[in-house]
Each structure stands twice: as C-alpha cells, then as structure tokens.
Amino acid sequence: xxxxxxxxxxxxxxxxLDYWNKKLAxxxxxLEPIDDELDDLNNNNKPSDDDKxxxxxLEKKRADIRKQVEAASMSLKVNLSVIDLDDKANKTEAxxxxxxxxxxxxxxxxxxxxxxxxxxxxxxxxxxxxxxKFVPLLKWNF
Numbered sequence: 711x712x713x714x715x716x717x718x719x720x721x722x723x724x725x726x727l728d729y730w731n732k733k734l735a736x737x738x739x740x741l742e743p744i745d746d747e748l749d750d751l752n753n754n755n756k757p758s759d760d761d762k763x764x765x766x767x768l769e770k771k772r773a774d775i776r777k778q779v780e781a782a783s784m785s786l787k788v789n790l791s792v793i794d795l796d797d798k799a800n801k802t803e804a805x806x807x808x809x810x811x812x813x814x815x816x817x818x819x820x821x822x823x824x825x826x827x828x829x830x831x832x833x834x835x836x837x838x839x840x841x842x843k844f845v846p847l848l849k850w851n852f
Contacts, residue, residue, distance in 0.1 A: 715799035720810065722793050727814060730786045737779050744768050744775075790841055808833060811841075 751757060751765050795804055833843040 713800035
C-alpha cells in the first residue's frame with residue numbers, strides 16, 4: 711500500500727502538471743498554423759517582398775509564443791518548488807519520486823509542434839523532503 715503523504719504529494723504535483731499541460735495545449739494550438747505557414751513560405755525558392763514580410767511577422771509571433779511557454783515553464787518550476795513532502799512520508803516511497811516525476815512529465819507532456827520537445831531535470835532532497843531542482847527543458851529547433 712502506498713504512503714498517504716507520498717500519494718498526497720503526487721496528487722498535488724499531478725494537479726500542477728495538468729494545469730501546465732492545459733497552458734501548453736493552448737500554445738501548441740497557436741504554434742501549429744504558424745509553423746505550417748512558415749514551412750510553406752520557406753519552401754518558396756523566390757519569396758516575394760510580401761512573403762518576406764509575412765515570414766518576419768510569423769517568426770515574431772512564434773518568438774512571442776516561445777517567451778510565453780518559457781514563462782509558463784518558470785511558473786511550473788515555482789509551483790512545484792513550494793510543495794513540500796511531509797516529514798512523516800515513507801523514505802523508501804519518497805526515494806522513487808524523482809523517477810516518478812520524470813515519468814509523469816513524459817506521460818502528461820504535450821507536443822508543442824514538430825520543432826519543440828520537452829523534458830525535465832529533477833532532483834529531490836530526501837533529508838528536507840523537498841524538490842530541490844526542477845528544470846523544464848524546452849528544446850526549440852527553428
């Protein structure tokens with residue numbers, strides 16, 4: 711049977727990740743048509759002046775969305791860092807949390823289009839029973 715304190719911690723983390731995923735889904739919806747149109751415009755060997763202006767406009771929109779995604783990721787990091795695991799939690803169960811966190815992020819993660827991938831660097835201080843490092847890693851391939 712699972713430890714009640716660990717399960718409570720997992721529920722809190724899952725709730726925060728669900729909220730983050732909803733935000734990422736909105737960004738993905740915004741990015742998809744931008745990426746598609748940029749692909750079409752960039753495949754044109756001789757773009758017109760209007761095409762060049764449109765490419766610049768779309769690249770600016772994509773950069774703005776990228777900033778918003780990075781801000782949402784920072785918010786996720788802050789939200790996860792304020793959750794403490796109760797000192798009474800089973801230490802053996804708690805030691806599984808970093809791997810669980812990486813797994814749950816991978817499972818709950820949403821694609822942000824073909825040019826963005828998400829992973830996380832996670833560490834946990836078992837003496838303090840606190841997440842000490844959570845870095846959502848966003849890789850942009852533009």
